[in-house]
Amino acid sequence: MKILFTSDLHGEISLYDQLLAFIRIHSPEIILLGGDLLPSFPPTKRYEDLIPHQKSFMNHFLFPFFERIKEITPIVRLFSIPGNWDLAYPDLFREPIEDWIDLSGKKYLFENGYEIIGYPFVPPTPFRPKNYEKRDDEQSPWPPQKIPSYLRISDRDDDLIPIDPYLFLNSQETIKGDLKKLPEPTSPHRTLYLTHSPPFGTCLDQTRGGKFAGSRSIRAFIEKTQPILTLHGHIHEAPEISGAYMEKIGKTIAINPGQFTSSDLQMVIFEIEDIEGTLSHNFFSKT
Numbered sequence: 001m002k003i004l005f006t007s008d009l010h011g012e013i014s015l016y017d018q019l020l021a022f023i024r025i026h027s028p029e030i031i032l033l034g035g036d037l038l039p040s041f042p043p044t045k046r047y048e049d050l051i052p053h054q055k056s057f058m059n060h061f062l063f064p065f066f067e068r069i070k071e072i073t074p075i076v077r078l079f080s081i082p083g084n085w086d087l088a089y090p091d092l093f094r095e096p097i098e099d100w101i102d103l104s105g106k107k108y109l110f111e112n113g114y115e116i117i118g119y120p121f122v123p124p125t126p127f128r129p130k131n132y133e134k135r136d137d138e139q140s141p142w143p144p145q146k147i148p149s150y151l152r153i154s155d156r157d158d159d160l161i162p163i164d165p166y167l168f169l170n171s172q173e174t175i176k177g178d179l180k181k182l183p184e185p186t187s188p189h190r191t192l193y194l195t196h197s198p199p200f201g202t203c204l205d206q207t208r209g210g211k212f213a214g215s216r217s218i219r220a221f222i223e224k225t226q227p228i229l230t231l232h233g234h235i236h237e238a239p240e241i242s243g244a245y246m247e248k249i250g251k252t253i254a255i256n257p258g259q260f261t262s263s264d265l266q267m268v269i270f271e272i273e274d275i276e277g278t279l280s281h282n283f284f285s286k287t
Helices: 013-026 047-072 089-093 165-170 177-178 216-225 239-241 270-276
Strands: 001-008 030-033 075-081 100-102 105-107 116-120 149-150 161-163 189-195 229-231 245-250 252-255 268-270
Touching: 001 013, 047 089, 047 229, 089 100, 149 165, 161 165, 177 216, 216 245, 268 270
Parallel strands: 001 030, 030 075, 075 100, 116 189, 189 229, 229 252
Antiparallel strands: 001 268, 105 116, 149 161, 245 252
């Protein structure tokens, strides 16, 4: 089963156009999108306009884009999770979309016996949208927060309300707690995880400031459960800085393809039955 994975397109139409070109070339059976699919800022730069702008992008570009994919390769299925900027993401699935599956906190069993489980939340960032952020655990440090930050309190409402991020995040469950509640895999050795945050302290979460910005809880979860593969995004520049897009955590292959230029899509493609033998990154695998 051929899988194409990318993340962090942030509503950039040129990146989506390149994705369509890669789909046409490689004919994957499964497409995985790892979050931050929608535009991060409206042209007005006003947070009050973020949800309407993202919904407009979905209606005028993203839904037709998926139809273009289906015209190229009718058998393809697309799986996605939101990223920390995707506050309008629930509106994607207001009505069911055939062959586009929301993996947020869910699992899906493929016909070949492999399964995939998704988780969208990331540790607190310095950014203001907070719907998809949670404390990593009870002890992990946070970066300084901006007051006010913003929260979408209803999937039926376009309004964002200003919040104190410290009070809000302290009132929520942690990523560590959430991971314990994810669906149980049938077999970890045939299970993929799709999480927006990469694991902490790897080549997948290095930032330009020289720090690591991934999740300690996700790393501990990988170390304990040892799935065959985990796929991540969120820290765009990590592969460019570290020089690697893949790292082994025990027996688990962990991947963040990055999105480290404004003009060139970064993605990986592989056969799930032979990941290491078929894994290719469109930038790092060039010779």
